[in-house]
Amino acid sequence: xxxxxxxxxxxxxxxxxxxxxxxxxxxxxxxxxxxxxxxxxxxxxxxxxxxxxxxxxxxxxxxxxxxxxxxxxxxxxxxxxxxxxxxxxxxxxxxxxxxxxxxxxxxxxxxxxxxxxxxxxxxxxxxxxxxxxxxxxxxxxxxxxxxxxxxxxxxxxxxxxxxxxxxxxxxxxxx
Amino acid sequence: xxxxxxxxxxxxxxxxxxxxxxxxxxxxxxxxxxxxxxxxxxxxxxxxxxxxxxxxxxxxxxxxxxxxxxxxxxxxxxxxxxxxxxxxxxxxxxxxxxxxxxxxxxxxxxxxxxxxxxxxxxxxxxxxxxxxxxxxxxxxxxxxxxxxxxxxxxxxxxxxxxxxxxxxxxxxxxx
DNA sequence: CAGAATACGTCAATAGTGCTGACTTAATTG
DNA sequence: CAATTAAGTCAGCACTATTGACGTATTCTG
Numbered sequence: 346x347x348x349x350x351x352x353x354x355x356x357x358x359x360x361x362x363x364x365x366x367x368x369x370x371x372x373x374x375x376x377x378x379x380x381x382x383x384x385x386x387x388x389x390x391x392x393x394x395x396x397x398x399x400x401x402x403x404x405x406x407x408x409x410x411x412x413x414x415x416x417x418x419x420x421x422x423x424x425x426x427x428x429x430x431x432x433x434x435x436x437x438x439x440x441x442x443x444x445x446x447x448x449x450x451x452x453x454x455x456x457x458x459x460x461x462x463x464x465x466x467x468x469x470x471x472x473x474x475x476x477x478x479x480x481x482x483x484x485x486x487x488x489x490x491x492x493x494x495x496x497x498x499x500x501x502x503x504x505x506x507x508x509x510x511x512x513x514x515x516x517x518x519x520x
Numbered sequence: 521x522x523x524x525x526x527x528x529x530x531x532x533x534x535x536x537x538x539x540x541x542x543x544x545x546x547x548x549x550x551x552x553x554x555x556x557x558x559x560x561x562x563x564x565x566x567x568x569x570x571x572x573x574x575x576x577x578x579x580x581x582x583x584x585x586x587x588x589x590x591x592x593x594x595x596x597x598x599x600x601x602x603x604x605x606x607x608x609x610x611x612x613x614x615x616x617x618x619x620x621x622x623x624x625x626x627x628x629x630x631x632x633x634x635x636x637x638x639x640x641x642x643x644x645x646x647x648x649x650x651x652x653x654x655x656x657x658x659x660x661x662x663x664x665x666x667x668x669x670x671x672x673x674x675x676x677x678x679x680x681x682x683x684x685x686x687x688x689x690x691x692x693x694x695x
Numbered sequence: 696c697a698g699a700a701t702a703c704g705t706c707a708a709t710a711g712t713g714c715t716g717a718c719t720t721a722a723t724t725g
Numbered sequence: 726c727a728a729t730t731a732a733g734t735c736a737g738c739a740c741t742a743t744t745g746a747c748g749t750a751t752t753c754t755g
Contacts, residue, residue, distance in 0.1 A: 356631030456531030479672035
C-alpha cells in the first residue's frame with residue numbers, strides 16, 4: 346500500500362489517441378477556432394469597457410429588433426440578473442432603447458439606436474471576414490456544408506431559435 | 521437640438537440584413553454551436569467543483585504529456601496567474617502530476633494520472649459524439665471540410681500549435 | 696565565477712460574466 | 726378582485742481572467 350491518499354499518482358507518458366473513438370483533433374480545432382473567432386470583437390469591446398456579453402446582446406437586438414427581455418433571455422440562455430447589468434449599460438450608453446410593448450404594456454421591446462447598429466456592424470465585420478476567408482481557403486462549395494454542420498451541432502430542441510432567424514425566414518419563406 | 525446628451529436615441533426597427541456583406545447567419549450559428557458543444561462537459565465538471573478551464577488544462581496535458589507550464593500557457597493563451605489555481609486544484613485532486621524537467625530542472629513537466637486520463641476521456645466523449653452526430657447529419661465527405669474550415673478560422677500565426685498536434689504528426693508524418 | 700535571464704510559484708487587487716434567492720412594481724388575465 | 730406575468734432590483738457568491746510585484750531555484754553568458 347504505497348499509494349497516495351488521492352490514489353495512484355503515476356504519470357501516464359503516452360498521449361491520448363483516437364483509439365478511444367474520440368475525435369480530439371476536431372474538439373481541439375473547435376476550441377482554437379472559437380477562441381480566435383471571438384478575439385477581434387473582444388479587443389474592440391475593451392475600448393468601450395464592454396465584454397463579450399454586451400456583444401451578444403447587441404447582436405440579437407440588431408437581429409430581431411423589438412424582441413422583449415424575456416425573449417432575449419431565452420435566446421441567450423442566461424438569467425435575468427446576468428442580463429441586467431449588461432443591458433443597463435447598453436441603454437445608458439445609448440446603444441439600445443426600450444419601448445413599452447404595444448399590446449402588453451408590461452413588456453419592454455428592445456431596439457438598437459443608430460449608434461448601437463453601427464457598433465454591432467463594426468464588431469461583426471472582422472468575424473464575417475474571418476469566416477469568409479476560411480471558406481475561401483477551404484475551397485469547394487463549403488458554406489452550405491459549414492452551415493449544416495454548425496446547425497447540427499446545436500441541441501435539437503434549441504434549433505427553433507435558429508429557425509426564428511429573420512434571414513432564414515426570408516430564404517425558406519415558410520407558412 | 522432635441523437630441524439626448526448621449527446622441528440620437530431613435531429606435532431602428534429594421535433587422536440587420538446581409539446587405540452589409542456580413543454573414544450574420546454563420547456568426548450566430550457559431551455562437552450557438554459552441555455554446556452547446558461546451559455544455560455537456562460543463563455539467564460534468566460541476567460535479568467535481570471544476571470549470572471549463574480545468575477541462576482545457578486536462579485536455580492538453582493528456583494530448584501532450586510532459587509539456588511544461590510555459591508551453592501550456594502558450595497554448596491556452598492565458599496568464600500564469602490564471603493557470604495557477606486551476607493547475608493546483610488538478611494536482612491536489614490527483615488528476616495531474618508534475619515531474620522535474622530532466623534537462624532543465626527549473627521546468628515542471630505535466631503528466632496526467634490514470635484518474636486524469638479517465639476524466640479527460642469522459643469529458644470529451646459527449647463532445648465527440650456531438651461532432652460525429654453532426655457530421656453524419658450533414659452527409660457527404662464532411663469531416664475533411666470541417667477540419668479545413670476550423671483550421672482556417674484559427675489565426676495563421678497560431679496554427680503551429682495545431683501542427684504540433686500529436687495526431688496530426690502521425691497522419692502527416694512530416695520531417 | 697558573477698550577474699543576467701529564465702521557469703515557476705505566489706501574493707494582492709480588480710474586472711467580467713455567470714449563478715441563486717428574494718422582493719417590488721405594474722399590468723394582464725381569469 | 727386574486728393570481729399570474731414581465732420586468733427591475735438587491736445582496737451575495739463562484740469562476741475565469743487580468744495586471745503588477747516579488748521570491749527562489751536554476752541555467753546561461755560574458
